[in-house]
Amino acid sequence: MTTPLTTVIAPDGTVFRDLNGNGVLDPYEDPRLPVGARVEDLLGRMTLEDKAGLMFQTVIETGADGSLVEALGVISKSPTTLVVQGKRVNHFNVHKLPTPRLAARWHNALQVLAEHTPLGIPVTVSTDPRHAFHENSGVSFAAGHFSQWPDSLGLAAIGDVDLVREFADVARQEYAAVGIRAALHPCVDLATEPRWARQLGTFGEDTLLTSEFTAAYLDGFQGPGGLLGTGSVACTTKHFPGGGPQKDGEDAHFPYGREQVYPGGRFEEHLAPFRVAIAHRTAAMMPYYGMPVDLVVDGEPIEEVGFGYNRQIVTGLLREKLGYDGVVVTDWELVNDNLVASGQVLAARAWGAEHLDAPGRMAKILDAGCDQFGGEECPDLLIGLVRDGQVTEARLDESVRRLLRVKFELGLFDDPYVDEDAAEAVVGRADFVAAGLRAQSRAVTVLTNGMLTNGAILPLTPGSRVLAIGFSAAEAALLGTVVDDVSDADVAVVRLAGPFEPRDTMFLEAWFHAGSLEYSDEVVAQVRALAERVPVVLDVNLERPSILTPLVGLATAIVGSYGTSGPALADALTGVVAPHGRLPFQLPRSMDAVRASRPDVPSDTIDPVFPAGHGLTL
Template structure:
């Protein structure tokens, strides 16, 4: 671990970090002072460029060996030293991470670079969810070296509030060990539009349950009651005021998905989990990209611009009505188009304000009440707005106070470094891995077990001849004797992803599972042909609902999963670990029923194949 460069001892024996390098313990360097005193002292020492740098959070990349990336990366726009010491940014969202020890080493190297700036303001490293299965550069990462749990939908399927808190605490321990001090989650949107691509990271469609899980999640990551400390990971709850009701289920990352609609009049239900997040002191809120259409609140028509630009939503609703004085960070890239190394371009999500140039978009975001620009690293534009008198420095100071407060509450100014040996022990620790694996099995949802006139097929005995599709033979061997010809099998186990339409015309689009929920005719034919030879146990990986209508009478048993490894599924199918899952959303009968439903209303498709809460015991 690098030795802090500027640790000194005051005449009274107080050890402090001499971040401004003048040999004297300033109030902001004094660990005994209140957070408010330290914030005001440091704010008074900062120049405009330093304040502006604080108001940006962008992607940073890592090296496999723990060194800093000193060239433009595949996603990051600047070498590390340039973005920290020249652009003066100190909030970074990390993507790929190496093993625990090397991740900690990279973090410490990053903090050492930040310590060399004029005021030595420490870096805050954030992450999207990274403890589950789904890999999506725009939303979440697979667990890798960390303990692996079911995705949030799987935790919701189990329905155990204490388990949600346990998971969040496990994530907190692993994050802390490698220096991650901010979580760009929980995602507490309601999964009311069956086609929406972001449901996997939600807790389902039921407002009260999502609210309960929100409280447990924040307590697990930030600490009991949500109060921040040196042992906390600060949460950004998203996507305010609820990102689920997307028109036609299209995602607002993309121009065709910009509209958010409340045709069922359920705005308050979507808002409810965010009220709980405030009660549990979420450190930050993130508005969604979506642009509300025909939305009225208390009789007032809401401007049809993306929520991050929307003063009525950020200042009027969140700050004034709901009383939130924490950080509001925008979702990624509201100001500039994203041009990546592949040559692909994703337009800035400037929904409703496409006509504005980059400075105009930034000005509107600031006046809406946001504190930080996600996915951007252009502080020069913000400085320009202040120099031109379009934004006052007092307005900048209000945001900087909020951002500094979180850093001080997390203890970063007193010691931002982590222990490589501890990281090596904690990341992927055996007890955390075991707990995650058990949760994967528990989340399995048994939808059907046996034909109407037949005996249940689950649990499997372990002595049968088994034909498998979508599962490794090694793991399937625990189900029985694996055979290569279905005609020789007693049972077939088939794992299928929920359907989606493959799109790849814009950056990130390929990772988002959007469009129809219908299985292809080819897939239905393959499963039907197999079922004519042998009883089929069908697992559908439900990152969003699937229409099971053509398969429900074909398969002998059907289970749903939300991030479950082959070994965890085997444990559930054999009854080694009891599958407890209950559907966190309904499974519609047809796309016609989906199209006729209201995007903001839970369980709004007619005559679903399986209702929310359905699940059998075995």
């Protein structure tokens, strides 16, 4: 590993990092100067290559031993040294992480590498959510070494704004301990289309609750009022102007899900949380892949092109009307087709702009008003556009100013390094883990209790003989006296995964649980056979609004969860922690009702089995 630069003491006694190695305290290296002055000084020193590299954010891999990865891997497109020192890229989205100590070691090695570029611009490491249960390399990661909390829908089910702020502050501390200083979240889309695959990462269907949670989330991650500082994690709020109302509930990661529709005329309702994000100084915004269809805003028909390409949305609405001057980073891979690990070619998600070549797509994204290309590392393409006269260097300067400002506000130019001992002590700290576990239990939503008996079956009676299905042996023991035969049981407790239609023809498709919300006849028959012999308590994973119509008459009690470990569920079912959850969306009665509903309208299915807000108290 290259040796980090030493600090230098200027003649007036100021201690600084001599990032360009000229032995002089240059304005951009001077921690006493205002951020604006430092930005302008550095901008004036940057070459076209430096500027272009800053405008890309790509995925990076970590070495299992905390080393930099120099071989081409499953995810990364270039060796680390080449992309940092050769391409001048210094924003990276990290996926798999080793232990906290080794993650900190890797991060520090990455910063050393960046120090030895001509201007020493530090790296910003970002991440998708990684404090809950959902594992999808295109969306989020399970907690691993970090404290584990319910997914965002679970926080919405609890409905406690202070808890959201607490969670965000804990996540901030754990991120910062390993050098992660940017969060590719919160996701403040409204879960108004029951079939949409990404609801678990939202705060539900209610625009007012989502708006309150957005403010608290930004306060916890960035600082009070969203003001960035040296301890902050900069947030990217997504997916502007609201990614929930997907036609037929299909996701815009895929060509068949590219259309975003507003038949109920609720565009402003979906936009509302982003207004709050702007007021709370979100460091960045990310437009969604979705392509609006038949959308009219302020009397103006909107071009039917993905939001990242859409000048009316990014410049006209976000920048000019709403006054946002922060970073706009595109969602991943809008420019180039990509060869993925399976050998499959993944077409760029250029919805409405498929006819353009890669340079044309890049130029259109810049014209829309975006600052950074997500999931790409092709600065040579951008440099070519400038040298060919298709894009001005002044246009790059606009974006570079915004991107540099965030790095300076985070204090990365003055000290980007983290302490390995502190990383090990902070990540997964006992009180953080306990708070997350308690939140998981509180989020559990009791839908029915004692429907087939004379009285409530929950909380479970101490010493009950329990047949546990979907639990480990250690988890089952927390429920009562474990039995293996239904004839010996007082109650059966069964965990059910949410229903979906398995798909696996395209990259990432298998991770997006989409399609029907109905349980198969086989699952219903299995529950019926069990219920004929013993009272059944069902736990349903509500990653989407499952249709429970055939199960309500079979189970004695039904609870819903949104990312809950076995021990946390046991605590809720036995009354150790009182479950507090309320449904963050309605649970439809049938797929016919879902198909008849309007994707942009909350609680729009006829005669739901359970309305939004439903939940019993034990």
